[in-house]
Amino acid sequence: MTNWYNVGRLVNTHGVRGEVRVLSNTDFPEERYANGSVLKVAKSPQSEGTLVTVRSHRTHKNFDLLTFEGYNSINEVECFKGSYLYVSEDQLSELDEHEYYYHEIIGCTVVDEEGTKLGKIKDIIETGANDVWVVDRQQRKDLLLPYIEEVVKEVDVENKHIRVHVMEGLDDE
Incomplete structure (x- = not known):
């Protein structure tokens, strides 16, 4: 199929x-x-x-x-x-290193550097400068993570797992 x-x-x-x-x-x-x-x-x-x-x-x-x-x-x-x-x-072509298709990122579980689960990626917003990954957090406001080296530390599409560094000011709650 x-x-x-x-x-x-x-x-x-x-x-x-x-x-x-x-x-x-x-x-x-x-x-x-x-x-x-x-x-x-x-x-x-x-x-x-x-x-x-x-x-x-x-x-x-x-x-x-x-x-x-x-x-x-x-x-x-x-x-x-x-x-x-x-x-x-x-028809999908091979992407360069650190490039991903939306379907590979959406649904991934996001954890911070201490291993605390933050939520799952539910959407990707194109801003022109860099994409912003929208993390759905249960009972909390969505977390918006820019797809930049300082924030996204590790992406494992095989296991649908992403490790991030939440910079000061990204999470206002």
Whole structure:
């Protein structure tokens, strides 16, 4: 069985020629949305969905605009609104050292340098400068950790475990 990973959400159509507006959550839009790339349009990674082949890609404002081979009008892509775009595991490329896919980080348990469990990563916020990892803490405000050397000390994606140094001012509680 193939694993599928979310690379964006189809939020709307664009124009009348079958173009769709995608709110992207991939660090590699040029690669993911390259002409000829095969993506799955579905409501969840487990659902069957529809396989589509990218015909064109361009950016407009904060969106990626895509057309798919064989889909030439707004009527043919209207049904995709609200669905997600997924890439298959075999299309993921090797990353450099200290680079990770979102799906590898989200769900990891975070501990401080003393080994105290802080919570689990539930989201990643792109800031432009560096990503910020959002740690869900039971009964407490989320902890926002910048992905920088001074904070993130060790990442073990195999065991879903991250060790961090909580710098002064990061945890205001």
